[in-house]
Structures are given as C-alpha cells and as structure tokens.
Amino acid sequence: MKSLDELKKIREQAKERMAVRGQEGQEYRVVVGMATCGIAAGARPVLNTFVQEVAKEHLPVTVMQTGCIGMCALEPIVEVFDKDNQKTTYVLIDEKKAKDIVLRHLMHGEVIDEYTVGHYSK
Amino acid sequence: MPYKRTQVLVCAGTGCTIGNSGALIEEFEKEIKSMGLDKEIEVLRTGCLGLCGAGPNISIYPDNIIYKGVKKEDVKEIVQEHLYKGRPVERLMLNESDQETNEIHDISHTRFYQKQQRVALHNCGIIDPENIEEYIGQDGYFALGKVLSQMTPQDVIDIIKESGLRGRGGGGFPTGMKWQFAYNEPGDEKYVICNADEGDPGAFMDRSILEGNPHSVIEAMVIAGYAIGAHYGYIYIRAEYPIAVERLKTAIAQAKELGLLGTNIFDSGFDFDLEIRLGAGAFVCGEETALIQSIEGERGMPVSKPPFPAHKGVWGKPTIINNVETYANIAQIILNGADWFRSIGTESSPGTKVFALGGKITNTGLVEVPMGTTLREVIYEIGGGCPNHKQFKAVQTGGPSGGCLTEEQLDTPIGFDELVKLGSMMGSGGMIVLDEDNCMVDVARFYMDFIVDESCGKCTPCRVGTKRMLELLEQICDGQGTMETLDELETLAKTIQDTALCGLGQSAPNPVLSTIHQFRDEYLAHIIDKRCPAGVCKKLLRYEINKDECRKCGLCARQCPVGAISGKIGKEAFEIDPEKCIRCGLCMKACHFKVIERK
Numbered sequence: 001m002k003s004l005d006e007l008k009k010i011r012e013q014a015k016e017r018m019a020v021r022g023q024e025g026q027e028y029r030v031v032v033g034m035a036t037c038g039i040a041a042g043a044r045p046v047l048n049t050f051v052q053e054v055a056k057e058h059l060p061v062t063v064m065q066t067g068c069i070g071m072c073a074l075e076p077i078v079e080v081f082d083k084d085n086q087k088t089t090y091v092l093i094d095e096k097k098a099k100d101i102v103l104r105h106l107m108h109g110e111v112i113d114e115y116t117v118g119h120y121s122k
Numbered sequence: 123m124p125y126k127r128t129q130v131l132v133c134a135g136t137g138c139t140i141g142n143s144g145a146l147i148e149e150f151e152k153e154i155k156s157m158g159l160d161k162e163i164e165v166l167r168t169g170c171l172g173l174c175g176a177g178p179n180i181s182i183y184p185d186n187i188i189y190k191g192v193k194k195e196d197v198k199e200i201v202q203e204h205l206y207k208g209r210p211v212e213r214l215m216l217n218e219s220d221q222e223t224n225e226i227h228d229i230s231h232t233r234f235y236q237k238q239q240r241v242a243l244h245n246c247g248i249i250d251p252e253n254i255e256e257y258i259g260q261d262g263y264f265a266l267g268k269v270l271s272q273m274t275p276q277d278v279i280d281i282i283k284e285s286g287l288r289g290r291g292g293g294g295f296p297t298g299m300k301w302q303f304a305y306n307e308p309g310d311e312k313y314v315i316c317n318a319d320e321g322d323p324g325a326f327m328d329r330s331i332l333e334g335n336p337h338s339v340i341e342a343m344v345i346a347g348y349a350i351g352a353h354y355g356y357i358y359i360r361a362e363y364p365i366a367v368e369r370l371k372t373a374i375a376q377a378k379e380l381g382l383l384g385t386n387i388f389d390s391g392f393d394f395d396l397e398i399r400l401g402a403g404a405f406v407c408g409e410e411t412a413l414i415q416s417i418e419g420e421r422g423m424p425v426s427k428p429p430f431p432a433h434k435g436v437w438g439k440p441t442i443i444n445n446v447e448t449y450a451n452i453a454q455i456i457l458n459g460a461d462w463f464r465s466i467g468t469e470s471s472p473g474t475k476v477f478a479l480g481g482k483i484t485n486t487g488l489v490e491v492p493m494g495t496t497l498r499e500v501i502y503e504i505g506g507g508c509p510n511h512k513q514f515k516a517v518q519t520g521g522p523s524g525g526c527l528t529e530e531q532l533d534t535p536i537g538f539d540e541l542v543k544l545g546s547m548m549g550s551g552g553m554i555v556l557d558e559d560n561c562m563v564d565v566a567r568f569y570m571d572f573i574v575d576e577s578c579g580k581c582t583p584c585r586v587g588t589k590r591m592l593e594l595l596e597q598i599c600d601g602q603g604t605m606e607t608l609d610e611l612e613t614l615a616k617t618i619q620d621t622a623l624c625g626l627g628q629s630a631p632n633p634v635l636s637t638i639h640q641f642r643d644e645y646l647a648h649i650i651d652k653r654c655p656a657g658v659c660k661k662l663l664r665y666e667i668n669k670d671e672c673r674k675c676g677l678c679a680r681q682c683p684v685g686a687i688s689g690k691i692g693k694e695a696f697e698i699d700p701e702k703c704i705r706c707g708l709c710m711k712a713c714h715f716k717v718i719e720r721k
Contacts, residue, residue, distance in 0.1 A: 018256060
C-alpha cells in the first residue's frame with residue numbers, strides 16, 4: 001500500500017459490492033413485487049436492473065423485493081418510497097422503464113407520471 | 123451480473139459453527155443454485171451478531187432480516203419463499219412484527235439491540251471477516267493511513283489520551299498513558315503485544331472480535347507501533363480458539379499482500395510486522411508478565427513489577443500490552459476523534475464495553491453498551507431477565523477476580539470505578555447471571571476451584587492459600603463448617619490479597635469475600651442450620667417421603683439406584699435411609715403423587 005488513493009479505490013469497489021448492506025441515510029427504497037404473478041410478468045430482470053443501476057451510480061437507495069402487491073394484471077409493479085415514506089407506485093415496468101425510473105426519479109427526484117398506477121387507471 | 127441484489131450472511135463465529143452453520147452455507151449455495159439465483163444472490167460468512175443463544179443466525183440484506191436457530195431443513199423454505207418470492211419466513215424471524223401496526227421491525231429496533239451501541243463490535247456480523255476488502259469498504263485502514271500521513275507519534279498518543287480510553291482487559295489503566303511510557307523509553311527496539319488470552323469462565327468478547335473483525339486489531343497494532351516506535355508485534359492467543367486463529371492468519375496474510383503490514387507502509391518509511399504466538403490456555407498467561415515469559419518461550423509465570431513492561435518487557439525491551447477490545451476501539455477514535463469517543467459513556471469511563479451475557483439469562487450472547495448503562499438495563503431489557511420466571515439473585519462480573527452484585531445494586535451505572543466501589547470489578551466483560559437455584563457458597567467454591575487449577579504455583583500465598591480456601595469452602599458446602607471456618611476463610615482471603623505475587627493471586631479471594639459480604643445469610647444457613655437454601659449442595663440435601671400421604675406404590679424404591687428406599691408395596695409407607703441416599707433426586711421425579719420433598 002503506497003497511498004491513501006490506492007486504499008480509497010479498494011474502498012469504492014468494496015462499497016459497491018456491499019451496497020445492499022448499507023441501511024442508514026438512504027434517500028429512497030425501491031420495492032419490486034416478486035410473487036408468482038410478478039415473476040411471470042418479468043419482475044426478475046426489473047429487480048436486477050434496479051440493483052445494477054443503483055450500485056453503478058452509487059445511489060443512496062435500497063432495492064428490495066416483496067410478495068404480491070395485489071394488482072396481478074399490472075405486474076411488474078415497483079413501489080418507490082421516499083424518506084418520508086411517501087409511496088409512488090409504478091406499474092407494467094420493464095427493464096427500459098426501470099432505467100428511466102433510476103435516472104429520472106431516483107437521481108433527479110422526478111415522478112414519472114405516465115408509468116404510475118394513477119395514469120394507467122385514468 | 124456484477125452486483126448482487128441480495129446477500130445472505132451466515133454467522134461463522136464459534137457459537138454458530140457449533141450449531142452447524144457451516145452446513146447451512148453449503149445448503150444455501152446448493153438451493154440458490156438449483157433455483158437459478160446464483161448470479162443474483164451471494165452467500166457470505168460473517169462474525170458474531172451477539173445472539174449466540176439463538177444461533178445459528180443468518181442475516182439477509184437489504185431486507186435486514188435475521189433468522190434465528192436455522193436448521194438445514196429450513197434452508198429450502200427460506201430460499202424459495204424469501205429469496206425467490208420476497209416473502210420472509212416469519213416463523214424463523216428474530217424480529218417480531220408489531221402487534222398493532224403489523225409492521226416488521228428490522229433488527230436495530232428489537233429490544234436486544236435498541237440499547238446497544240456497537241463500537242468495538244462495529245463490523246461484526248456485517249462484513250466477511252476473511253475478506254480485507256470488506257473491512258476497507260467500511261473505512262478500514264483509513265485510520266492507519268491518516269496516522270502515517272498526517273500525524274506524529276506524539277499526536278497519536280495525545281488523541282488516545284484525550285479520548286480517555288481505558289484498558290478493556292479488566293484493570294482499566296489509561297491506554298494513552300501506557301503508550302506514553304513506552305514512547306518515552308529510549309531505543310529503537312520496542313514491541314507491541316495484543317493480549318488475546320481470554321481466560322475468564324464464560325467470557326468470549328475478544329474471541330468474537332477476532333472472529334468477526336480481525337483487521338481492526340491488526341490496524342490498531344500498527345498504529346500503536348508507530349506511536350511508540352515499535353516495528354514488531356505479537357498477538358498472544360490461546361490455541362483453544364481455532365477459528366479466531368485461522369481468521370487472524372488469513373487477515374495477516376491479506377494485510378501483508380496489500381502492503382498494510384511489512385516495509386514502508388503508505389510510503390511513510392514506517393515498517394511493521396507481526397506474528398501470532400499460541401498459548402496453551404493457561405489463565406495466568408493473561409497476566410502481562412506471565413504472557414511475556416510465555417512469548418519468550420519460558421514457562422508462563424508472572425514476575426514482580428516493577429519493572430513494568432513499558433520499561434522492560436518482551437526480550438527486555440520496552441513493550442506495550444493491550445487487550446483485543448482496547449485495540450478494537452483505536453481506529454474508531456482516530457477516525458472520529460477523541461471528542462466523539464468522550465461523548466459516549468461516562469466522565470471517568472468513556473466509550474462502550476462489550477459483555478458476554480451468560481448463566482440464567484434469556485438472551486445468552488454478546489452485547490455492547492455505552493458505559494453508564496445500568497446493570498438492570500443490560501440484564502432485563504437487553505438480556506430479557508431470568509428464564510422460566512425464576513427470581514434473579516445476583517450477577518457475577520469480573521470472573522475469578524470479580525464479585526457478585528445483588529438486586530439492590532442493579533441500578534448502578536456500569537463503569538470501572540463504580541463496580542470496584544461495590545466490591546466487584548469490570549473485568550474483561552464476563553457477566554454471569556445467577557437465579558434462585560444458584561447457591562452462592564457453591565459459586566464461590568466454583569471460582570476457587572478454577573483458581574486452584576490455574577494457579578501457577580510460583581508464590582506460596584496463591585499456591586497453598588487458595589487450596590486451603592477451597593478446602594474450607596468445601597467443608598461449608600458439606601455441612602462441616604463452623605463459625606471458625608468462616609473467620610478463617612476471611613482472614614486467609616485478606617492475607618492472600620496482601621501477599622500474592624501477581625494480579626491473579628491478589629484478586630483470587632474476591633469472589634469469596636464478595637459472596638460472604640453480600641450473602642452472609644446463605645453461608646450461615648450452611649454453617650448453622652446445615653441447610654443449602656438453593657438446594658445445590660448435595661450433602662446438605664435431604665429427601666423425605668411424607669408418610670401420611672405415601673400411596674405405598676413402591677415406584678420410588680424401584681427407581682432408587684442404591685436401594686436406599688424401603689417399605690412394603692400396598693402395606694407399609696416407604697422411607698428413605700439418609701445414610702445410603704446419594705441425593706440424585708430420581709425418586710422425587712418418579713413419584714406420581716408428589717409426596718417426596720427435598721429439604
């Protein structure tokens with residue numbers, strides 16, 4: 001070990017790998033519905049997209065899975081909770097939409113109306 | 123996929139390993155593979171979370187859910203339900219859901235963890251102890267980097283002094299002062315020793331730190347070496363801790379590979395290397411002068427002080443010896459500052475202390491609390507009190523050098539000086555809870571028996587005196603004791619305290635004096651009434667059959683292994699011959715009508 005910078009590089013790599021264990025000070029919590037209906041509709045690649053993108057961008061976001069959210073026809077469903085536990089529910093999400101959510105909602109705080117359950121039911 | 127969505131951390135500490143957590147890791151890997159999840163989910167080993175009594179324990183991130191007492195058969199369910207479908211297996215969860223809101227609490231909100239603050243144990247159970255990168259990922263070795271690039275040795279010593287850190291091995295000597303003494307010694311051959319010879323019965327704090335976060339000790343030893351001007355260190359650890367030894371070996375090899383041990387660390391021109399020295403598990407080798415003898419290859423016997431090790435230690439050179447838990451605090455203090463450390467705990471005892479909770483307690487395990495927390499909070503709120511609704515009697519702290527504290531003293535804030543004032547001591551952190559079924563004379567006898575075994579035999583007061591004390595205690599337990607026995611015991615105890623050579627001998631009578639002081643009535647019951655109130659001392663027990671209520675069935679007589687019960691089935695009430703009776707209690711268990719009493 002020759003310098004602090006070298007040590008910092010190792011720390012950054014390890015932090016990315018250990019990101020799922022970070023719990024405090026998270027801005028958002030992303031919950032993906034992973035019951036049979038969700039998995040059948042393609043929730044697994046969606047979940048994995050969130051995990052990869054969040055880790056890559058070092059976002060203070062926890063990505064979790066949950067069971068059936070209840071609207072099986074609208075799966076894959078993704079819920080985004082902010083720090084105040086305010087929930088945004090996105091429906092019919094695929095990998096591309098997941099990337100949009102990471103970029104616009106998780107990084108810039110913008111709720112993407114056209115993906116939300118509210119927009120769908122209009 | 124470069125990043126895993128879920129990590130399964132299986133405790134691989136000694137407690138959970140005994141509970142076969144090794145097989146769980148294999149089972150998880152197999153099941154995860156069979157579900158095709160092996161690219162998304164990772165299984166890792168980690169250190170102790172503290173809930174050893176409930177083990178084997180498994181944590182799942184990012185959900186922050188802990189499963190307790192997991193068996194091999196449960197793995198499939200966890201993988202299929204939780205990891206695949208996102209439905210936590212509630213029956214195995216440690217974190218109970220709230221009755222009203224039905225919200226599942228994560229681990230930090232459980233009663234067990236709420237009052238805890240993890241400084242020395244901060245990475246235990248969260249990182250993989252066999253992977254140096256995970257330690258670095260949690261700011262590991264940054265304290266060393268800071269010290270070597272920005273601080274002078276005196277700066278380091280000053281910050282440790284300001285922090286008020288006191289030796290966690292038991293004595294509570296200020297660590298900064300110890301370092302200053304060694305720094306002030308001339309010469310460039312000095313040594314840094316880590317005392318990992320944890321010997322108190324029931325104590326396993328140091329073992330858990332070494333198993334769960336070995337790099338914290340290595341990093342601190344390099345910092346200590348820089349501070350006092352030493353270039354070589356020894357970790358003295360007992361061979362009875364095989365997992366800790368293996369983890370340390372791995373950690374040292376990894377640190378060497380990254381150049382965090384060796385020559386020219388951080389390009390500062392500072393060299394430091396260390397090696398492990400295995401002890402054979404003698405209690406006395408935890409005493410620093412005996413430990414030095416043992417490292418030098420001599421028989422582990424204490425020598426008189428002064429000279430203190432800071433002046434003449436291993437190989438006759440200035441040496442500092444600190445305990446594992448003391449080292450585990452160092453990097454945190456360097457990174458967060460002395461003021462941060464002082465903000466935890468009390469004025470005279472800053473910081474936290476790790477305790478190994480054992481004995482008659484619901485949550486057996488490892489806890490770390492800020493100093494100043496009361497014993498009541500530790501025993502009742504974190505430990506969950508005595509199981510089976512039994513009445514709390516006393517708590518033993520400080521192991522064979524400490525003493526017992528009673529119910530009335532439970533509101534004492536924990537601190538080095540506070541516990542000494544009450545006739546016990548902090549010790550290394552063993553905390554054994556005793557309930558109404560424990561006989562205090564028997565407890566004193568147990569510790570004295572331990573000391574007699576562990577006394578090195580060098581000085582007469584300890585070699586002969588403790589043996590005599592044990593004999594006197596045995597007389598009392600056997601009902602042969604008189605008031606003179608008790609007086610003799612006290613006189614002898616005080617003489618040994620005054621005259622023994624080392625700390626082990628000087629403190630050996632403490633458990634006896636403390637129990638006599640706190641529970642004199644129990645001693646008197648043994649001596650005067652020839653009765654053991656807790657029903658432990660076998661020779662003072664008497665089993666009696668209530669003749670009027672005996673149904674004359676003869677079941678007790680058939681169970682008795684020594685034929686001490688006589689009577690005639692259906693005709694004559696049965697009777698126990700106290701001369702023949704070995705007080706095994708089988709008859710009492712056998713009697714369907716509960717007419718046999720233990721007195």
